[in-house]
Amino acid sequence: MLKLFDRVRVVLAVVILINLGCSKKQRNDGLVSSEIRMDDISHVPEWLKLNVDEVFDLDSLNVWVPTGNFQTSSLIRVPRFPRKYLDTELIKNVALRDFQISNLADETELTLEAVKNEQISAQIALGSKNDITGLSIAVSDLIATNGNVISQKNFQVRYVKYLPIQRARSEYDWSPKLENIIGEGVSGNMAPDIVGDALMEMKAIDVPAYRAQPIWFTLKIPKNTEQGEYEGAITLSSDQYADRKYKLKLIVNDQEIPDSKDYKFHLDLWLNPSVIAEYYELPLWSESHWEMISKHLKDYASRGGRNLATTITHEPWLKPWIGNSTRSQIEYGYHSMVEWIRSENGEWKFDYKVFDKYVALAMHYGIDGDINAFSMAPFKDTKQKIHFLDKKDNLFKDLELDIHDDMFESLWIKFLSSFKEHLISKDLMERTFLGFDEKPEEDMKILLSTIEKTAPEFLDRIMIAGHPGGTSYATNLSISYMFFPEQPLEHKAVVPVIPTIGNRTGQDKRTTFYLCAEPAHPNALTYSPAVESQLIPWLALKYNTDGYLRWSYNNWTKDPFKNPVFRHNQGDDYYVYPGKEGPISSIRWELLKEGIEDYELYWVVKQKGKVSIESLNKAIEFATRNEDGRYKTVEDLYMSRSLLIERDKNAGPLVSND
Incomplete structure (x- = not known):
């Protein structure tokens, strides 16, 4: 009887161990940790999953570069629920082509080009028809053929967090309605609408099934970096899938922008x-x-x-508020950095x-x-409230004056x-x-x-x-x-x-x-x-x-x-x-910082006189020729940057993601 009991105990232990192992590799939808997933959505409608199912070609891990070009990949917001595009849509709005998904081949080389002392951002996106847990990213050092190294410490890896879209009072008062602003980067089709914006720095995250997750890379090029080509790798790891490793090439040009404290x-x-x-x-x-x-x-x-x-x-x-009152136009308000004081004899002093x-x-x-x-x-x-300390009774008061x-x-x-x-x-x-x-x-x-x-x-x-x-x-x-x-x-x-x-x-x-x-x-x-x-x-x-x-x-x-x-x-x-x-x-x-760096690069190359006035003017024209980002292809910014960078004619193609 005791032997039988021991056998049962062993079998149960094995079953528990097997289940524990499986739980790491196979977690059902809804079991990913809400604390380390990048949205707060509790339920996804089946029809929305169907949209995603149409573009996730693989039953395993789908990995792609937003825009199809690592150099411009940061210039779109990746929809949390990507979809398929009709040919008629793509003809009507060519910018939608930047949102199409094409899975990366294992031998893909991701290429970036930069100048000294700037930062550049890029994205990789991934998703699966199954839950992904324990997603983590590793970036290696970048090494040139002559042995020069750009340390991995210059990379910052973050995960894009999705936020709900909400309407504002100003839309009924004076500002544009969100329907006239949002583009393809917002997804959910009102079930609900969400958008990726915050960049979270975490060791690992979970990605629920039928959702896209962008990974945001920021690389800061040290100002003492030598011109040349540097190579390294990006590795994606998760509990469910074998590691994916992609070659990374960085082309560093000879130009150098100033430190932020010296920006023009x-x-x-x-x-x-x-x-x-x-x-x-x-x-x-x-x-x-x-x-x-x-x-x-x-x-x-x-x-x-x-x-x-x-x-x-x-x-x-x-601003005017409820009940014919006024209040700060923001939730928390502003405190004065100067304390106004009325003394007991009525004199005013200021701290x-x-x-x-x-x-x-x-x-x-x-x-x-x-x-x-x-x-x-x-x-x-025309009316102002002066908030002051009245020393007569040692109380803070408001004095409203026109x-x-x-x-x-x-x-x-x-x-x-x-x-x-x-x-x-x-x-x-x-x-x-x-x-x-x-x-x-x-x-x-x-x-x-x-x-x-x-x-x-x-x-x-x-x-x-x-x-x-x-x-x-x-x-x-x-x-x-x-x-x-x-x-x-x-x-x-x-x-x-x-x-x-x-x-x-x-x-x-x-x-x-x-x-x-x-x-x-x-x-x-x-x-x-x-x-x-x-x-x-x-x-x-x-x-x-x-x-x-x-x-x-x-x-x-x-x-x-x-x-x-x-x-x-x-x-x-x-x-x-x-x-x-x-x-x-x-x-x-x-991206505001990187646009400011473009501005600085423009003045650097202009003052050097090595880029023609015609090219400089074309760079501005391409960058600004369509200010409505819903219909602007990221190629515009790519061409503008290319015109500012003095490139070796024999350097080869800028990007090789195919």
Whole structure:
């Protein structure tokens, strides 16, 4: 009897071991870990699976290069649920060809071309009709024939995370509806619509059956890299399938772009440190808060961030809200970096400790351009709430003033006089501008009159984002792209944009353009076609502006991964996502940097004089000839880059993915 019991126990143990082994290799649909899969979809309709089934040729692992060209593969968003395209669709819109799937052969060689000191991104996508678990990627060193090495440490491997698509209040108010923006990169056919954007750095992930998963590679070319060809390999591993290994070739050209701190391109994003405290639940201006601010400033600086947005009042961006009230146009709002204090005898004093520390920290990371102080008057309104500490009863209070009130002028005269003296004492006066966002000209006349009475030095340090008519008083002017040629508001411009830019260039005044939740195209919203993010800096070349502005770098919702919209079109409020250890990048953020690098490369080769003016002009033409990414082939950016790179005629083909 005991022997029989032992036999049963052995058999059971073997069965358990077999099942454990199988569970690693064969996990049923729905059993992949929701924590390490790149979407939050709990159910996929059968008809949507059928779409995917039609394009997954293999019953095993399907692997392909988005666009079919590793060099341009990062310029589309890979649909989570890819589909088959009809010939009539491809004839009508040739850009859809970039989304077709062609499985890679085992002997495929993936080729990239770059210049020194730049980063380049690329994608491989994969998927299966079965669950994939434990997906991980390895990249080897890249080695030249002469033995030179580009270490694998220069590679960053991330997985594209998919987010839900949500409608915004602004679509009913003033901005384009998402139906006029989204392209083929958004998938789900309302069941639900999702889009890949956040780039997650993880050791391994799971991929549910009937879904595509892009792998995002970013390679940073060291500036001391020697020109030549380097070879290595990319290996894909998973629990279910044998490893896939692909040769990787990198062609490094002789050109070199400058470090980000020396970029010619003027990038002006308005980073909000208040949101960082609110989202991470950190005490405002505590050491833990400053530590997290540092990580975001460093990230902003890595793109060549120049200007620094500061707040001298609470909530400079107020908008009408429920119940005839006003509130910040973002979920968390803005705290002032200057504390306003009314003493017991009614005198006003101002504490600049936070302002000073923020400016010093930004300078530490190389953000040493203009300091824009927002704002004497709130966004598009004449009423402002002054948040202050009343020493009489030691309580914080709000004082609401209209710019037409006598008290508004007297109070701001006191502040500007104090602010000017403080900036002079800190040697910051020459760098500091008074910032205004989309203020009507009639309001600006009142504000400028107040400035002239107490601190006329600021009249040469006015920063305006808005209408081209602001050129008459703005040293730093950012013009809404809506007023540019062939854009919806071109006919409403008080003065034409192109002559305005030309005149300002001759007067050595800075001019940028900005995008917000409009126009529909080009843009860098969460669901904008990816190619548009890299296109944006090329528009600065086309129109001869100094760079690009966007009002927000990090104005997150409470949960940007599940509820990504507060009021404005999705992604208008933030380029990056909040991670446990700091900012998580996005497809938009990476491609904006690479577009800025294109801008820098353009000026490098132009100054060398080795590329003809005709080729330079053609490069701009190709890059910008279609600003609607839904119908733009990525070949446009490929040709533009090719025209900027001096290539050896005997170097062979640029790409060999077939």
